[in-house]
Amino acid sequence: MTEVVNVDVKLGVDKFHVDEENPHIIIKPNPDMAEFKKLMIACPAGLYKLQEDGSIRFDYAGCLECGTCKILCGNTILEKWEFPRGTFGVEYRYG
Amino acid sequence: MSEDAFDAIIVGAGLAGCSAAYVLAKAGANVLVIERGNYAGSKNMTGGRLYGHSLEKIIPDFASHAPVERRVTKEKISFLTDDSGVTLDYHGVSDKTAPQQSYNVLRGKFDQWFMEQTEEQGAQFISGIRVDKILTENGKVIGVEADGDALEANVVILADGVTSILAEQLGMLKPRVEAGATAVCVKELIELPKNQLEDRFNLTENEGVAWLFAGMPSNGLMGGGFLYTNESSISLGLVCGLAHIESATKTVPQMMEDFKNHPVIKPLIAGGKMVEYSAHVVPEAGINMMPQLIKDGVLLTGDAAGLCMNLGFNVRGMDLAIASGEAAAQAVLTAKQNNDFSAAGLASYQTLLDDSFIIKDMKLYKNAPAFMENPRIFNQYPKMVADIMHDMFTIDGSPSKPIRQTIMKHCKEVGYMNLLKDGIKGVTAI
CATH class of the missing domain: 3.50.50.60 (FAD/NAD(P)-binding domain)
Structure with missing residues (x-):
């Protein structure tokens, strides 16, 4: 029954207005990996990734603005968490 | 000023x-x-x-x-294990007044x-x-x-x-x-032609379903799945507590994918087209x-x-x-x-x-969040109910046991004391 999820395909159907100049979430350099792992599990958009070489990758472009990472790690490994500027970010057509 | x-x-x-x-x-x-x-x-x-x-x-x-x-006229609650489900189904024919109605x-x-x-x-x-x-x-x-x-x-x-x-x-x-006070909710909106949806869920014009799922969807953590019928789409999703998220054995998006592929869910959304994926934190x-x-x-x-x-x-x-x-x-x-x-x-x-009802209800149910933290609610009980059903409805020619014994066997797996304790706590929490 298990099929490995491809979150990028799901994000592909959503509508985004990405603010290319202003990331609204920034991770601290060299984050605590135990904290980072929480975000790898919890982020509904799967934006917190561990690459094969052991380095981390995060891309705010597919952010659903759900607030999960702020709740879990806002005080630990996130340097910045704010809402995208007005008009930018995800736009729910159905919600 | x-x-x-x-x-x-x-x-x-x-x-x-x-x-x-x-x-x-x-x-x-x-x-x-x-x-x-x-x-x-x-x-x-x-x-x-x-x-x-x-x-x-x-x-x-x-x-x-x-x-x-849609106006909700059907209530369903299912207990899911990885590959089975037991469902309670209530169809309330409408004698509700306008303020008592609820809507998808x-x-x-x-x-x-x-x-x-x-x-x-x-x-x-x-x-x-x-x-x-x-x-x-x-x-x-x-x-x-x-x-x-x-x-x-x-x-x-x-x-x-x-x-x-x-x-x-x-x-x-x-x-x-x-984190202990919040959960994350993810949802997929799946389009289905109106008449197909109504046939599939046994609905007449404008009637809707509210369906909750305990157990498997939230990977044994506090939470559960949900399914709501819209005019010509299904809102399918799950809520997962963030308190112990590090102990989850799979990611939240994977929980959603596995839920979609559950044998109870899969035929309900078959042929549907996913048109939106959304998520939000819920204060709980x-x-x-x-x-x-x-x-x-x-x-x-x-x-x-x-x-x-x-x-x-x-x-x-x-x-x-x-x-x-x-x-x-x-x-x-x-x-x-x-x-x-x-x-x-x-x-x-x-x-x-x-x-108002807001604070009165929130005070009345003040112990519910702590009760929901109990992992047995989301792990063992759904399995217990499904196992009892499994044994009741399995006939393979071997000599049958009294139903009472079958039920007791599965209750024992959870522990009588736990059942008693959780029963009392549950009843007093809600």
Whole structure:
């Protein structure tokens, strides 16, 4: 029954207005990996990734603005968490 | 305060914000709603069910002209293991009065409609503008700063959702919103032709299903799955507690994928087209998580105020948001009459909430969040029920055992004492 999820395909159907100049979430350099792992599990958009070489990758472009990472790690490994500027970010057509 | 200051500025055009603005504007107050998304509802999502009573109070008979998807007439609760499910099915033929009805809704449409009604009452609305800061003077809130502009108001009503950065700036949140007090909700919207959907769920015109799933969907963590029927789509999703998320054996998106592929779910969505994937944090700790709701010149409403209840068999937030918006508006109108917008002048907000179903219900169910933390609820009990069913309905020619023994065997796996303890705790928590 298990099929490995491809979150990028799901994000592909959503509508985004990405603010290319202003990331609204920034991770601290060299984050605590135990904290980072929480975000790898919890982020509904799967934006917190561990690459094969052991380095981390995060891309705010597919952010659903759900607030999960702020709740879990806002005080630990996130340097910045704010809402995208007005008009930018995800736009729910159905919600 | 300048002459052209607003009576109230409302941050966020969700249900709390729209309700507050509607009631204020209808009473003739000068009110501005500021929304960071491009339209009301563009940043909002819900599992899918609105209990109508609180909106019915503000806009009687709203459902006859609002874009509700379906009226809920079927309630289902399933206990899922990895590959089986036991379902309770209740079909209530409608003897419900209008305030007792509930509806499947989609917020993108619904909130836009609500904002239109609000503008018709005379409220001003600007979208696509993010409020960056709350302006204060001598500790009193006097307005907001958005896009570099200062806008003044006697009162600011924060209706900016569970991650209210503005309430945090004002130091109104308890230490901060704790992971243990919240859950994450993910949802897929799956399109199906209307007649196919009605056939599949055994619905007649405009009837809808509200279906909750315990067990497998949230990977044994606090939470569960949900399925709501819209006019021609299905809202399928799950809620997963964040308290022990590090102990999950799979990611949240994977939980969603496995839920979709569960044998109970898969045929229900077969042939459907996924048209949106959405997610949001849900405040779930009830009364224990409530922040400070009132300060000089500012009120907190809806999710920003932590107004949400999860009782397992129902999850409520939207009806609380609407009622809190209305209460906030009434408090501002009282403050306006007395020309006192201090915390003392706005204190009737607390009284209105205390006297309403909001605080009464949240107090009544104050032990429910702690009870839900019990992992047996989401692991062992669904399995126990499914195993009993499995044995009852399996005939393979080997000599049968008395049903009583079959049931007792599976109860023993969980432990009689645990069953007794959880039974008593559960009954007293709800």
